[in-house]
Amino acid sequence: MAEESNWTKGYNPPENGEVLPVDKEVPVVKVVDQLQDDSHMLVESSTKIEVPDKSYSSIVMDLKESGLRFSFPALAPHKYPPKSHEQQVNHACPPASAAEVPVSSSDDVDNGKEGKADSFSICIRAMKATPALLENELKKFGPIRSNNIQVNKVCVGFVEFEVASAVQKAIEGEPETLVIKDAVKILLQGLGEDINREGLLKTPLRVAKALREGTRGYKQNVKDIVQGALFPEAGLESGVGHAGGAGGLVIVRDLDFFSYCESCLLPFQVKCHVCYVPSGQQVLGLSKVSRVANVFAKRLQDPQRLADEVCSALQHGIMPTGVAVILQCLHIHFPSFESTCLDSNHLGWVKLLVTSGSGVFKNEKADIWGDFLSLLKLRDINVESTHSRNSADQCWCPSRSFSKTGPANVGMNAAVASILRSLGEDTSRKELVGTPTHFLKWLMNFKNSNLEMKLNGIVHGTIDPFKISGDASDNEEHVHSELNLSFCSQCEHHILPFHGVVHIGYFCAEGVNPIGKSHLQSIVHFYGFKLQVQERLTRQIAETVSLLSGGDVMVVVEANHTCMISRGIEKFGSNTATIAVLGRFSTDPAARALFLERIPNYSSSGG
Numbered sequence: 001m002a003e004e005s006n007w008t009k010g011y012n013p014p015e016n017g018e019v020l021p022v023d024k025e026v027p028v029v030k031v032v033d034q035l036q037d038d039s040h041m042l043v044e045s046s047t048k049i050e051v052p053d054k055s056y057s058s059i060v061m062d063l064k065e066s067g068l069r070f071s072f073p074a075l076a077p078h079k080y081p082p083k084s085h086e087q088q089v090n091h092a093c094p095p096a097s098a099a100e101v102p103v104s105s106s107d108d109v110d111n112g113k114e115g116k117a118d119s120f121s122i123c124i125r126a127m128k129a130t131p132a133l134l135e136n137e138l139k140k141f142g143p144i145r146s147n148n149i150q151v152n153k154v155c156v157g158f159v160e161f162e163v164a165s166a167v168q169k170a171i172e173g174e175p176e177t178l179v180i181k182d183a184v185k186i187l188l189q190g191l192g193e194d195i196n197r198e199g200l201l202k203t204p205l206r207v208a209k210a211l212r213e214g215t216r217g218y219k220q221n222v223k224d225i226v227q228g229a230l231f232p233e234a235g236l237e238s239g240v241g242h243a244g245g246a247g248g249l250v251i252v253r254d255l256d257f258f259s260y261c262e263s264c265l266l267p268f269q270v271k272c273h274v275c276y277v278p279s280g281q282q283v284l285g286l287s288k289v290s291r292v293a294n295v296f297a298k299r300l301q302d303p304q305r306l307a308d309e310v311c312s313a314l315q316h317g318i319m320p321t322g323v324a325v326i327l328q329c330l331h332i333h334f335p336s337f338e339s340t341c342l343d344s345n346h347l348g349w350v351k352l353l354v355t356s357g358s359g360v361f362k363n364e365k366a367d368i369w370g371d372f373l374s375l376l377k378l379r380d381i382n383v384e385s386t387h388s389r390n391s392a393d394q395c396w397c398p399s400r401s402f403s404k405t406g407p408a409n410v411g412m413n414a415a416v417a418s419i420l421r422s423l424g425e426d427t428s429r430k431e432l433v434g435t436p437t438h439f440l441k442w443l444m445n446f447k448n449s450n451l452e453m454k455l456n457g458i459v460h461g462t463i464d465p466f467k468i469s470g471d472a473s474d475n476e477e478h479v480h481s482e483l484n485l486s487f488c489s490q491c492e493h494h495i496l497p498f499h500g501v502v503h504i505g506y507f508c509a510e511g512v513n514p515i516g517k518s519h520l521q522s523i524v525h526f527y528g529f530k531l532q533v534q535e536r537l538t539r540q541i542a543e544t545v546s547l548l549s550g551g552d553v554m555v556v557v558e559a560n561h562t563c564m565i566s567r568g569i570e571k572f573g574s575n576t577a578t579i580a581v582l583g584r585f586s587t588d589p590a591a592r593a594l595f596l597e598r599i600p601n602y603s604s605s606g607g
């Protein structure tokens with residue numbers, strides 16, 4: 001993550017010292033009328049849906065052991081009261097959103113309890129459910145273990161399949177998943193893509209899973225995470241003194257998350273630092289701090305609300321003397337091919353720093369903030385002195401500051417709205433009203449035809465970027481390199497950004513002007529602004545440059561894939577390099593080495 005000097009401080013907690021009352025957690029569960037009707041049936045697995053390296057049995061076992069119900073609620077709209085900026089300032093720590101039903105988080109399956117039993121269970125909530133009815137509905141997904149269908153008093157059915165694939169099929173058959181899949185197909189068609197092309201066949205399902213996984217926090221319950229992990233610790237007097245007695249501060253730093261931006265539906269990166277002052281002779285298990293924060297990160301979010309919700313949830317869960325939360329958020333800039341064809345530095349990050357405080361942290365000028373910040377500095381986390389969120393900070397999502405809007409595509413807009421609804425969101429919520437348009441602003445950058453119009457000349461060879469001065473045919477050739485050409489592309493598997501830099505090397509004779517950097521950048525954009533995979537992007541750039549340079553070309557692409565970081569495997573800091581070599585580079589290791597040595601260290605500020 002980038003250094004602090006460029007961080008914008010975005011929030012000023014109120015100074016009135018008020019701690020808001022705990023909001024009662026209100027279950028939000030959609031009642032489903034007809035079990036027989038598939039479109040109304042709700043099926044959830046007992047885990048997040050994309051953990052292919054863990055067995056469902058282990059998940060069920062984990063939950064059984066932890067005493068949690070492995071049930072999931074129906075998805076229902078989550079209504080947020082309209083919150084003005086004024087209200088935000090007055091409520092440093094608003095009540096956490098109700099979190100309804102206990103659920104295993106991704107972390108539940110990461111604790112090494114794999115493969116304890118051959119149990120592949122799901123739960124279903126449906127009115128009038130009976131074991132016979134459930135069996136009738138679910139046997140189409142695969143064999144059900146005999147005598148392993150149970151229905152409890154609140155109409156939640158537990159069904160155990162014999163094979164994991166049945167669980168997967170049941171999830172894929174969920175109405176929410178199906179709706180999102182259909183919506184993604186509409187978006188792909190709107191991008192001018194062939195939805196039957198091999199690379200895109202599974203994309204709708206992958207996107208549906210990614211979105212549902214990325215918003216699973218709506219179904220998670222803070223209370224269940226916290227309770228059972230509050231440990232008695234002597235010396236922590238109740239609410240006494242500067243630091244709640246002898247206990248002092250507890251700080252958990254550098255928690256990395258991704259959250260979906262409620263304004264544009266793109267994931268944004270969050271580095272979270274939490275501090276609390278224990279009291280009441282109890283401390284919270286450290287991992288739970290991260291789990292609680294992740295409950296709120298896995299929702300459609302705005303940085304300030306995320307900070308407030310995490311702060312509030314910890315305040316109400318631990319009942320300490322105070323909680324402070326600092327978030328450093330990074331949001332990808334929106335590229336625009338109008339500007340990027342001219343400007344190779346289009347890729348950057350919108351950075352926002354937000355804070356939230358409760359109890360002794362309510363006043364941001366309180367000395368105790370200084371202790372927190374000093375302990376962050378020990379890890380080179382420099383948070384500048386706080387100032388009020390100003391109007392510019394409020395529009396941190398770059399989609400909002402985009403002045404140009406393309407022609408509205410009603411079908412695509414409706415498709416994005418239906419995705420939001422399937423995630424359990426209320427599309428009339430003030431913050432979401434513009435989200436479909438904002439998301440489409442991003443997405444339409446990757447429409448198949450957009451750049452072809454502009455770059456036809458270069459790519460199809462009608463523009464000759466070489467200017468030969470004199471007869472260069474006998475001149476000695478050297479490796480010419482053009483480094484760090486930025487690109488932004490969209491992963492065709494998950495419809496998520498991947499971005500980075502391209503390095504191009506080619507043999508060039510003395511006396512021949514090299515290909516202009518802007519031409520190379522245009523070629524990079526031409527192949528970047530599409531639904532892509534990195535290997536294809538690399539090859540296509542190499543092949544095109546080889547047409548212009550005489551055939552001896554080497555291309556290196558270094559990229560961060562949001563789909564590797566924000567979801568699925570969640571490998572923060574991972575990145576990918578691909579190489580394509582043509583002509584002499586494929587047989588000349590020395591030329592390859594020469595070119596590779598010239599490539600500077602690539603450090604991404606965001607990925």
Ligand SMILES: Nc1nc2c(ncn2[C@@H]2O[C@H](COP(=O)(O)OP(=O)(O)OP(=O)(O)O)[C@@H](O)[C@H]2O)c(=O)[nH]1
Pocket residue numbers: 050202206491492493532533534535561563564568569
């Ligand atoms: N080779 C290659 N793979 C990519 C690229 N972008 C995304 N992927 C991968 O595409 C694969 C799709 O795998 P699937 O198993 O069908 O989808 P998935 O379940 O979403 O995969 P996970 O990411 O492992 O959760 C994943 O391994 C991604 O990491 C790319 O540019 N090149």
